[in-house]
Amino acid sequence: MSPYLFYPLACLTIAGALGVVLNNNPVRSALSLVATLFLLAVYYIALQAHLVAALQIIVYAGAVMVLFLFVITLLNLSPDPADRTSPLFGAAALGSALLLAVVLGRALWATTLPGAANTPLPEGFGTTVVLARQLFSEYLVAFELTSILLLVAVVGAVVLAKRDPSPADMDAPAPGREA
Amino acid sequence: MLEFLNGLAAANPEVPGVLLRVAGMLAFGALVVFVFILPVAGITSWVERRVWARIQSRIGPNRVGPGGFLQWLADGLKNLLKEDVIPQAVDEPLFRIAPYLVVAGFVAAFVAIPFGGSLIIADLNIGILYITAITSLVVVGILMAGWSSNNKWSMLGGIRSATQIISYEIPLGLTIFPVVLVSGTLSTQGITAAQGWAPHTWHMFHNPFLLVSFLLFFVCALAEGNRTPFDLPEAESELVAGFATEYSGMRSLLFFLAEWGNLYVIGALVATLFMGGWQVPRFTDDPTLLAVAQFFTIFLKAYFWVFVAMWVRATLPRIRIDQLMALCWKYLVPMALLNTLGTAFFMVLFPEGSLVVRIALVAVVLAIIFVFARRVRFHLARARGLGYGAV
Numbered sequence: 425m426s427p428y429l430f431y432p433l434a435c436l437t438i439a440g441a442l443g444v445v446l447n448n449n450p451v452r453s454a455l456s457l458v459a460t461l462f463l464l465a466v467y468y469i470a471l472q473a474h475l476v477a478a479l480q481i482i483v484y485a486g487a488v489m490v491l492f493l494f495v496i497t498l499l500n501l502s503p504d505p506a507d508r509t510s511p512l513f514g515a516a517a518l519g520s521a522l523l524l525a526v527v528l529g530r531a532l533w534a535t536t537l538p539g540a541a542n543t544p545l546p547e548g549f550g551t552t553v554v555l556a557r558q559l560f561s562e563y564l565v566a567f568e569l570t571s572i573l574l575l576v577a578v579v580g581a582v583v584l585a586k587r588d589p590s591p592a593d594m595d596a597p598a599p600g601r602e603a
Numbered sequence: 604m605l606e607f608l609n610g611l612a613a614a615n616p617e618v619p620g621v622l623l624r625v626a627g628m629l630a631f632g633a634l635v636v637f638v639f640i641l642p643v644a645g646i647t648s649w650v651e652r653r654v655w656a657r658i659q660s661r662i663g664p665n666r667v668g669p670g671g672f673l674q675w676l677a678d679g680l681k682n683l684l685k686e687d688v689i690p691q692a693v694d695e696p697l698f699r700i701a702p703y704l705v706v707a708g709f710v711a712a713f714v715a716i717p718f719g720g721s722l723i724i725a726d727l728n729i730g731i732l733y734i735t736a737i738t739s740l741v742v743v744g745i746l747m748a749g750w751s752s753n754n755k756w757s758m759l760g761g762i763r764s765a766t767q768i769i770s771y772e773i774p775l776g777l778t779i780f781p782v783v784l785v786s787g788t789l790s791t792q793g794i795t796a797a798q799g800w801a802p803h804t805w806h807m808f809h810n811p812f813l814l815v816s817f818l819l820f821f822v823c824a825l826a827e828g829n830r831t832p833f834d835l836p837e838a839e840s841e842l843v844a845g846f847a848t849e850y851s852g853m854r855s856l857l858f859f860l861a862e863w864g865n866l867y868v869i870g871a872l873v874a875t876l877f878m879g880g881w882q883v884p885r886f887t888d889d890p891t892l893l894a895v896a897q898f899f900t901i902f903l904k905a906y907f908w909v910f911v912a913m914w915v916r917a918t919l920p921r922i923r924i925d926q927l928m929a930l931c932w933k934y935l936v937p938m939a940l941l942n943t944l945g946t947a948f949f950m951v952l953f954p955e956g957s958l959v960v961r962i963a964l965v966a967v968v969l970a971i972i973f974v975f976a977r978r979v980r981f982h983l984a985r986a987r988g989l990g991y992g993a994v
Contacts, residue, residue: 451697451750451751452694455697455743455747458743462740474728474729474733475729475732477729477736478729478735478736479732479736481736481737481739482732482736485739485743486739486742486769487769487772490739490743490765490769493746493750493765494766497746497749497750497758497761497762498762551728552728552729552789
């Protein structure tokens with residue numbers, strides 16, 4: 425990855441990530457997250473993982489974030505008043521941030537990154553064919569288990585959303601039948 | 604395009620290659636935007652108004668230039684010179700950025716849309732997936748516009764649009780699956796190369812399921828582009844102008860520019876995925892002449908579907924939001940799933956495809972067109988008999 429691409433990108437990504445935490449307006453915060461996720465997709469492209477980049481945009485920056493925004497705009501949350509936070513809350517946040525920094529720093533210290541040596545990429549790296557072959561041979565069990573998990577989540581969401589019709593609901597016409 | 608830039612980088616080793624490539628891409632992108640996308644979107648606005656006028660027995664814009672042809676330039680100039688009003692209670696930065704995001708989303712789709720055998724900005728190996736991904740920028744822009752306007756009509760418009768676009772993305776993606784199955788690649792050039800110039804070699808006639816997929820794709824693409832009968836996000840009779848209510852001048856025009864430009868994207872995708880794209884018979888060995896023929900082939904195919912979208916808009920009423928959702932989840936998604944399975948099944952039965960099935964499907968479509976043309980002729984003759992001489 426060229427340094428001319430990496431440093432501007434890294435600055436933008438960090439700015440986006442900071443925007444997520446520092447904005448006290450929930451919609452702006454969510455939009456910063458969209459920007460950050462988009463920029464992450466650019467890294468994937470620069471690392472030759474085109475398919476992963478497209479999926480990152482479709483799933484995260486597209487579907488998930490639009491649902492986030494959707495919920496936030498529907499709830500119409502007002503900006504978070506800064507003085508609401510108690511000193512205890514601040515201390516807890518600082519403590520966990522420090523803890524995370526220690527853990528990450530230790531992990532990075534102990535790791536040598538093999539990709540840094542500029543080794544040539546294997547043939548067809550990142551293409552759909554290679555990725556699909558891996559997914560449906562080596563990682564088949566994990567892949568199928570994930571789809572079962574998602575199916576359970578969908579069924580659960582439907583069950584939760586579909587309440588028993590109470591008398592108040594009975595008065596309202598059923599969707600699609602009022603015409 | 605990329606080869607040319609690589610050559611340029613090799614000739615000038617003192618300039619960092621990446622900067623040269625980025626500059627070249629930006630220059631080429633600007634060229635495509637100003638020479639192709641903006642005029643096409645603008646002229647589409649004029650064509651659309653003329654077509655509706657014709658269908659509704661009116662005249663339409665006919666003052667600026669021959670037949671009103673320069674109306675789009677006049678409108679663009681007018682909107683550029685208008686005051687850029689930012690209402691006081693809006694969330695200003697978001698309000699300002701939103702139209703650009705919408706335009707960026709649709710312009711970025713042109714990167715992977717082929718204009719000919721060698722005319723494409725970048726032949727990505729994930730082509731069609733990239734287009735579905737990058738157009739999700741449009742949703743973010745519309746939602747942003749709706750929320751930042753601080754207006755209940757805008758808000759409702761933005762939310763409707765987001766619901767609609769993320770719902771219809773699912774059947775849209777599922778109708779692309781069969782095409783990818785048949786052609787074995789995601790690249791838009793690869794999908795075109797898997798078809799021929801003759802109609803019976805097009806993907807839409809590969810098997811009956813793909814023919815249905817083709818129709819579903821067009822319906823879903825109309826919904827994705829917020830076009831009538833799915834234009835609930837800007838339903839004038841309910842929401843003033845939906846998410847664009849508070850916008851004026853050039854910013855408001857940008858939303859409409861994206862809508863008209865998007866029409867061409869829809870048409871070009873239908874042409875590429877299902878109708879053989881730029882494929883022409885190899886009538887000459889001159890590459891320039893061949894490229895010109897390819898460009899006009901895909902342009903005409905795409906513009907035919909743009910015309911159909913205008914025709915639909917002039918004739919069909921808008922559907923209700925619950926009907927919109929029911930149509931998507933209860934009909935389009937199951938049908939699209941069935942098409943994917945059906946195509947896979949068909950490919951197991953006939954791994955090489957079946958010429959008989961292809962020709963039979965072409966015959967069915969020709970028969971439908973024939974019956975339709977006869978009905979149109981009958982109604983025209985009747986209208987003349989009733990004294991509508993000009994029809």
